[in-house]
Amino acid sequence: MTVPSTDRKSLRRAFVASLSGTTLEYYDFAVYSVASATILGKLFFPSSDELASTMLAFSTYAVGYVSRPLGGFLFGRLGDILGRKQVLVFTLLLTGVATFLIGVLPTHATFGAGAAILLVLLRFAQGVGVGGEWGGAVLLSSEFGDPKRRGFWASAAQIGPPAGTLLANGVLTLLGVVLTKAQFESWGWRIAFLLSAVLVLFGLWLRMRLEETPVFQRIAERGERPKAPVREVVREEPRALITGILVRICPDVLYSLFTVFVLTYMTTQLGLPKNQGTLAVMIGSACQLFLMPAFGALSDRISRRTLYLVGTVAAAVWPFLFFPLANTRSIAAIIVGVVVALAIHALLYGPQAALITEQFSARLRYTGSSLAYTLAGVVGGAIAPLVFTALLAGFGTWVVVALYLAFTGVLTLTGVLLSRKTRVVDPEPVGARP
Template sequence: MTASTEPTDKRSLRRAFVASLSGTTLEYYDFAAYSVAAATLFGTLFFPSGDALVGTMAAFSTYAVGYLARPLGGFIFGRLGDKLGRKQVLVFTLLLTGIATFLIGILPTHASIGGWAAVILVLLRFAQGVGVGGEWGGAVLLSSEFGDPKKRGFWASAAQIGPPAGNLLANGVIALLAAVMSKAAFESWGWRIAFLLSGVLVIFGLWLRMKLEETPVFKKIAEKGEAPTAPLKEVFTKEPRALIAGILVRVCPDVLYSLFTVFVLTYMTTELGMSRSEGLTAVMIGSAFQLFLMPAAGALSDRINRRTLYTVGTIAAAVWPFIFFPMASTGSFLAVAVGMVIALAIHALLYGPQAALITEQFTARLRYTGSSLAYTLAGPIGGAVAPLIFTALLAAYDSWFAVALYLVATAVLTGIGIALSRQAPEEEPVVTTAETVEVAR
């Protein structure tokens, strides 16, 4: 690299990092706003019944729809990302998620239009899921393909900071609205403000992404005419082990995150008698720490074996619920907040290096498709059904112990994924042919 080109390259790298971070933050703000509302409000507003548990289960069912829709987004946008480029696809995913969230903000409730409210809500949640499903793979590549492959863990973590940042922003907005408004006003119309803000945030995100250039890796692939014509088929036929490994390593972190950012809100209010604001505050504190822990964990994975670090995080995830729930049972907000910080720190240890671990399993020309499929196909067996299963286990056994055992089972699946995965060579991305080695470089 010459002195004349270095400033431009560094500027492009920084711009890509910010665009990746901000884009995923905006999309996960949308996703998290729904998650919080599902745990605290939507059961009553859109799925009213005489049984609070039934209403919560119904609301969590629409939460699951967002995850179940992600594979469709992965199939559609992952394929387009490897054929057309990273930048164009990321503009579409941001628009899709943002518009769906804005429409939720103006959606009439069950009291106004009856059962159609629930139907439309499910459709909009589905659209959110499709957008997020296509977002992650491209956002990861946006930052990592501009950066040094030896520092892929750090640069790829830009997209990983998005979920806690979006979660923090969504919880913060909803907590602020709940604090400054009466309970009646907040439940009547105040919650809508959090969803309507998405429109403003999307405009900002689009402005950032439209200023970006295509990644150097995809430019070289396009110049050599190496873009795949059937990326979905190639991933399933030529790189199945990479796909299975990528799916399984996501399961435990997804379930862990659902446990401590979604289900715990319900557990604290229904089982511990704590207020909604206390639950949201605890989640916000834990998410704030993740903003720094995510890139730190990504950078750490560049220095030590990524698979070893991931194994340590998986074991910690399996153990922590057996410590957290006895702490939380005291009803002390301090105990819950500390427990939440540690839980989300463990999640950061997994999630920070996860993007690099998954993307480096695939060749450069199939990386968007492979990464997107791994990310989205993990949802239906991980985060999508986790709140439903947690709620059902708590209702059936009236004990947190069954909830903790479920997380242990998912940790076993992730352990299998780690065993199937491979560590990328430090000097170059994972590739399979001499031609794609040159392209990736």
């Protein structure tokens, strides 16, 4: 299928909307993730025990993942019934409003335990929005494009996490430079959250101008929209769902290790300034902006399964090389280590959207891919920082952290072996000749 010239404008617009929307939502998500490793613990969960404070902050980080399946269930279902465009407007609003409100929350010093409760509730809302975002954003760009180039077009949504991470780290780093420590801890951190209001308005402007995807239009014209998509996915396409869950686990854990936990490890174990950790993450994320679409495009020429197998093995091995490098306390070595780790993540994450969505039939694609994405997040990225912190505290060595990531690699390899070898074909327009 070749995209007609008249549709190229819609295709480009969908690509930009998918990229910008997920960037904005992952900025919201990432700014909390970075703040939880650096500042939120002492503001909302004060404790004389720094480890306990960090663990509690990471617990709210996990809430944002645990709530994702609700978003995947709710918005994935609506996306297959009502359409991709309408749902993506709701997800963007939900995440943006929740993030803005975090920026105006009272802290424990002024509101006591109520501040922590409100923070957890808003974090929960963030997770619901992100849980419904990913599946729709992937379909938004990929269903406008040529199925033979699905790896590239679907990668638009995949660029969102590193772009959001880069933006969040950049904003927090800049605030840390221009403000004193007292100013940043008092009110400066709020600016990063409040900025989401401007970013979300821009994303809404883009998405409101979009048309519905051609694939969903064909499904609607044929009267093939599912009535109970969640039930149908579980009953009719369980292998696809299990595959989608397993292939996400290791990349999620890898990403949590090298964008969240690495900041805590550098400050608490190595005694290095937090800005050196954020610098390493920012450089690695900047490289991912180019690597994500490159590996997505490569998967259109080379089997996605093959790329995924190579990437998973590399992900399982790299921590055993990274931590000895990091323990030298050389910032150059740490930057190289984080950049390589995030390049490996890009090798997995770039083709991942196409690999997961093409496991499902088109009429159940939003629901199936959203459920796989969000359920994997609960057992993958949600608990990873908590597990890493507990393992390091309990055993006193990074080796157990590396072994945990290697274990998740085994799970993901199993998922790759279960995945379809052939691509799912999108429905042809009504009346098309066979």
